[in-house]
Each structure stands twice: as structure tokens, then as C-alpha cells.
Amino acid sequence: MRNFAPEFKGKVLIIMGKEKVCSVNLRRNIKTLTAPIFIELLLVTTMGATDTFMLSQYADDSVAAVGVANQLITFAFLVFQIINIGTTVLCSQYLGAGRRDKMEQITALALGLNLVVGIIISLILSLGAPLLLSWMGLKPDLMQYGLPYMQIAGAGAIFQAMHLTVSASLRADHKAIYPMLVVMLVNVVNIIGNYSLIFGHFGLPALGVEGAAIATNISRGTAMVTLFIILFTRHIPLRRLIDAVKVPFITLKNEMMKLLKIGLPSAGENMSYNAQQVVLTYFINLLGNNALTTRMYVVNGLIFVYIFSICIAQGTAIVIGHLIGDNKFQASYKVGWYALRLAISCTMVLSLCYALAGRQIMNLLTDNPDIIALGATILVIDIAVEVGKVSNIFYTNVLRSVGDVNFPFYIGITMQWLVGVLFGWFFGLGLGWGLIGMWIAMILDEGIRGAIFVWRWKSWRWKKGSFVS
Numbered sequence: 001m002r003n004f005a006p007e008f009k010g011k012v013l014i015i016m017g018k019e020k021v022c023s024v025n026l027r028r029n030i031k032t033l034t035a036p037i038f039i040e041l042l043l044v045t046t047m048g049a050t051d052t053f054m055l056s057q058y059a060d061d062s063v064a065a066v067g068v069a070n071q072l073i074t075f076a077f078l079v080f081q082i083i084n085i086g087t088t089v090l091c092s093q094y095l096g097a098g099r100r101d102k103m104e105q106i107t108a109l110a111l112g113l114n115l116v117v118g119i120i121i122s123l124i125l126s127l128g129a130p131l132l133l134s135w136m137g138l139k140p141d142l143m144q145y146g147l148p149y150m151q152i153a154g155a156g157a158i159f160q161a162m163h164l165t166v167s168a169s170l171r172a173d174h175k176a177i178y179p180m181l182v183v184m185l186v187n188v189v190n191i192i193g194n195y196s197l198i199f200g201h202f203g204l205p206a207l208g209v210e211g212a213a214i215a216t217n218i219s220r221g222t223a224m225v226t227l228f229i230i231l232f233t234r235h236i237p238l239r240r241l242i243d244a245v246k247v248p249f250i251t252l253k254n255e256m257m258k259l260l261k262i263g264l265p266s267a268g269e270n271m272s273y274n275a276q277q278v279v280l281t282y283f284i285n286l287l288g289n290n291a292l293t294t295r296m297y298v299v300n301g302l303i304f305v306y307i308f309s310i311c312i313a314q315g316t317a318i319v320i321g322h323l324i325g326d327n328k329f330q331a332s333y334k335v336g337w338y339a340l341r342l343a344i345s346c347t348m349v350l351s352l353c354y355a356l357a358g359r360q361i362m363n364l365l366t367d368n369p370d371i372i373a374l375g376a377t378i379l380v381i382d383i384a385v386e387v388g389k390v391s392n393i394f395y396t397n398v399l400r401s402v403g404d405v406n407f408p409f410y411i412g413i414t415m416q417w418l419v420g421v422l423f424g425w426f427f428g429l430g431l432g433w434g435l436i437g438m439w440i441a442m443i444l445d446e447g448i449r450g451a452i453f454v455w456r457w458k459s460w461r462w463k464k465g466s467f468v469s
Contacts, residue, residue, distance in 0.1 A: 030335070030339055033315035033318055034311050034312050037180070037311040040176070042307060046187060047183075047186070050191055050194065051190075053364075054194045054199075056365050056366060058198055058199070058208055061141060061142055061145060064293045065138065065142035065143070065144075065209070066146060067292075067296035068138055068142070068146055069146045069150035070153075071136075071274070072132050073125060073150065074274060075271065075275065075278060077157065078270045079121055080160065080164050081270055082117075082263035083117070083259055084165055084168040085400060086258065086259035086262035086266070087107065087169060088168045088172050088321070088401075089401055090102075090255075090262065090467060091107065091172030091173065092317075092318050092321025092325065093322070093324055093467055094325060095172060095173060095322060096325025096468075102255075103172070105244040105251075105252075105255060106259070107169040107236060108236075108242070109256060111165050113256070114164075117161060118157055121158075122154065126152075136278070136281070136282060137282055137286070139289075148209060148213065149209045149213045150213075152213035152217065153213040156217035156221065159220035159221045160224075162224045162227070163182075163220060166179075166224075166227040166231050167179040169231075170230070170235055171314070172321070173235065175234070176315075178227070178230045182223050186220075186223045186226075187219075189218060189219045189222050190215055190216065193211075193216075194212055196211070197210075197212070197214055197215050198211040198215075258467055262467065265408075266400050266408070269408050269412040276417065279421055280421065281295070283424060283429055284438065287429075287434055290374070291374070291434060293366070294371045294435060297365050297366065297375055298378050298382070301361060302379075304354070305354050306389055308350065309390045309393045310393055312339055312342055313396075316401075317400065319335060320332045320401045324402050325468055329463050332402060336398050337457075339394070340454075343390050347389075347390045348386065351386045355382070355383055358375065358379035359372060362376055374436075377436065378436065381440065384443045385442045385446050387447065387450065391450030391454055392446060392449050392450050395408070395456065395457060396408040399456065399457075402462050404462035407461075415445055420442065420445035422441075423440075423444055424441040426441075427440050427441050428441070
């Protein structure tokens with residue numbers, strides 16, 4: 001293999017074999033995409049944190065119960081990612097190859113598929129809530145909060161399915177600003193809805209967790225309607241979207257197979273990770289309500305720590321997808337290293353700050369001294385977890401964008417269960433180390449996977465070619 005020297009210097013033109021790519025333009029593209037994705041994720045995270053904070057003022061047990069319900073809902077939402085991940089990758093590569101007509105076709109196909117899947121998931125979550133929560137081992141005193149929340153919030157899954165699909169297509173076309181603005185609107189709607197319906201303001205009844213679930217559905221419905229308006233007026237007119245699927249069935253079948261070829265292993269890795277978290281939550285539930293509540297508070301807060309990794313990874317994946325569609329592999333390689341360093345730097349700074357302020361943050365959420373002490377300790381231990389997590393988040397996104405979709409799935413499902421779950425049970429329950437033991441298991445899981453992904457990128461074994469070539 002040829003030896004390519006790194007050439008990210010000022011505004012110098014990088015010459016890589018036959019490829020000529022301006023490093024400044026690539027960096028600018030990453031930042032242009034990352035900024036609105038970051039603001040969007042920050043607002044989504046703030047929305048979740050606001051729900052947690054408002055419910056913590058209602059009852060500590062409601063936070064734990066809703067946290068368990070949301071884990072199941074989030075896991076179910078990953079089914080939508082089977083289509084949406086494929087949508088982002090294929091739309092990015094088609095646009096890089098100059099095939100906008102195929103991008104429109106993929107968007108129309110994805111919307112139709114997720115419409116059907118969204119209806120099915122809504123019914124499963126709403127009607128199956130008692131059985132699903134009982135499988136999680138939710139205690140009767142928590143079931144009174146978790147059950148009504150999941151029945152109501154789960155019924156709105158169809159809104160989230162459409163929201164995510166439209167957003168995936170917009171981001172692939174460098175229009176991430178629109179999903180960001182929609183989430184900004186939805187954040188306001190959700191805060192007002194929570195304040196009104198949880199505690200009973202503005203003449204509305206105080207509904208507690210049911211009010212939080214209703215506010216969530218109103219927010220998701222608002223997001224879906226707004227994004228469809230943007231889709232038809234700023235991205236793909238309705239007429240063109242309909243015409244895009246007026247092609248021979250074999251053509252749609254081929255594109256659908258591409259979506260599934262990318263989406264199934266990609267979403268499978270996400271599902272495996274979330275299933276792992278569900279199992280670990282089950283173990284933590286056996287430790288008692290304090291451990292479960294601590295975990296929910298810490299996890300909701302930690303999202304703010306690795307949010308930079310997520311948005312940089314998503315922005316970089318889109319940029320690299322365009323490059324791969326144009327067969328610029330060397331540029332993709334260099335961009336990958338640059339963006340990883342950026343993600344690691346941001347996450348480590350935030351992780352240290354969060355750990356130092358851990359006790360003060362926990363004091364804002366609860367007055368239970370046991371939860372405060374345990375949460376502050378976990379936040380210090382978590383610094384080591386984030387080192388590996390950055391690489392995992394980054395390279396699972398980037399490897400998908402270049403077409404290497406199976407490797408992250410195989411590594412993820414192996415390490416998450418053989419290391420994360422097995423050692424989580426052994427340290428947490430077997431040795432009696434409790435929640436701290438489970439966090440130590442996370443260090444091993446995230447660290448080993450992170451090292452493997454870095455090796456994969458350096459090895460060039462991901463260079464398989466474009467899906468759209």
C-alpha cells in the first residue's frame with residue numbers, strides 16, 4: 001500500500017494520488033454540518049434533561065420508572081434506523097456522485113417504509129406496555145408511573161419515525177439547519193407542555209407522568225408536521241417525490257435492498273448496544289431503587305459529555321459519504337483522522353468538567369444523600385469510559401458511510417455482550433461492587449472496542465468502494 005503523508009496545512013491543496021482536495025473546504029464542510037447537528041442534539045438532550053428535572057420535582061421514583069420506559073421506547077425507535085441510516089449513507093453517496101434523482105427516490109422509498117414500520121411500533125409499545133415493563137422487572141411502586149407513560153408516549157412512535165426519516169434526507173443534502181430549527185421549536189413546545197400538564201398550570205389538570213407523555217407526543221407531532229412542510233417547500237417538492245417512485249418495481253427493489261444492506265447491520269449494532277443497556281438496567285434494578293435512580297440521573301447528564309462526539313461523527317460521516325460517492329478515498333482517510341482528534345479533545349474536556357462539578361449537579365436533581373454520593377463517584381469513574389466511547393461513536397458512523405457496515409456490527413455485538421454484560425454482572429452482582437462495578441465493566445467494553453476501531457481505520461480494510469458506483 002502506498003504511503004500517504006498527512007497534508008492538512010493551511011490552505012495548501014492536498015495532492016493524494018489522483019485526488020485533489022482542499023483541506024480547508026473539507027474542514028469547513030464538517031463544521032457547517034456539525035454546528036446545526038450539535039445545536040439540534042443539544043436541544044434534544046436539553047428536552048430530555050428538562051423532562052428528568054421536572055419529573056424529579058414531582059417524585060424521584062417517577063424518574064426511575066420513566067427512565068426504564070424510555071429505554072424500551074428508545075430501543076424500539078432503533079427499528080426506524082434500519083431505514084434511516086441507509087437513507088443518510090445512500091443519499092450522501094448519490095449526491096457526491098451527482099445523482100440527485102436517485103437521492104429523491106431513496107427519500108420517497110424510506111418515507112413509505114418507515115410509515116408502515118412506525119404504525120406497527122406504535123401499536124406494540126402502547127398495547128404491549130404492561131408485558132414489556134414486567135419483563136424489565138419494574139417493581140409495583142414504579143409501575144404506577146412507568147405504565148401510563150409508556151402507553152401514551154409509545155403511541156406517538158409514528159411521529160418520530162417520520163421526523164427521523166425527513167431529517168436524515170435533509171442532513172445528507174447539507175440542510176441540517178432545518179432539523180435544528182424544528183427541534184428548537186419543539187423544545188419550547190415540550191417545556192410549556194410539561195410545565196402545564198405535569199403540575200397543572202394555565203387551567204390544565206395536573207397529570208404527572210401522564211402529562212409528560214402527552215407533552216412528548218404533542219412535541220413529536222409538531223416536529224413531524226413542520227418537517228414535512230420543509231421537505232415539500234425547501235428540499236423535494238411533493239410532485240417530484242411521487243414521480244421518484246414511478247419506476248419499474250425492480251429498480252425500487254434494488255434500492256430497498258441497498259437500504260437494508262446498510263441499515264440492518266448498522267441498526268443491529270445500535271440495537272445490540274441498547275439491548276445491552278436494557279439488560280444492565282435490569283441488573284441495576286436488582287440493586288434497588290437508589291441505584292436505578294442514580295443511573296438514570298447520571299446517564300441523562302452524560303449525554304451532554306459525548307454530544308460533541310455524536311455530532312462530529314454524524315457531520316463527518318456525511319462529508320465522507322460525499323467523498324466516497326466521488327471515489328475520493330484518500331481524502332476520506334485524512335478527514336477521518338482530523339475529525340477524530342477534534343471529537344476526543346471536546347469530549348475529554350467536558351468529561352473532566354462534569355466530573356469536577358458532579359456533586360453540585362446531583363444536588364440540583366435530588367436531596368437523597370446516597371444518590372448524590374454514588375452519582376458523584378460514578379461521574380469520576382466515567383472519565384475512563386468516555387475515552388473509548390468517543391472512538392466507538394465516531395468510527396461506527398464513519399465506517400458505515402464508507403460502506404464498511406458489517407465490521408462495526410460484528411465487533412459491537414461481540415464486545416458488548418461478552419465484555420459489557422458478562423463483566424457487568426460479574427463485577428456488579430457477582431462480586432457485589434454494585435453500580436461502580438458495572439461502570440468498570442463499561443470501561444473494558446468501550447476501551448477494547450475503541451482500540452479495535454482505530455486499528456480498522458488505520459488498516460485501510462474499509463476501502464470497499466461506493467454503494468452507488
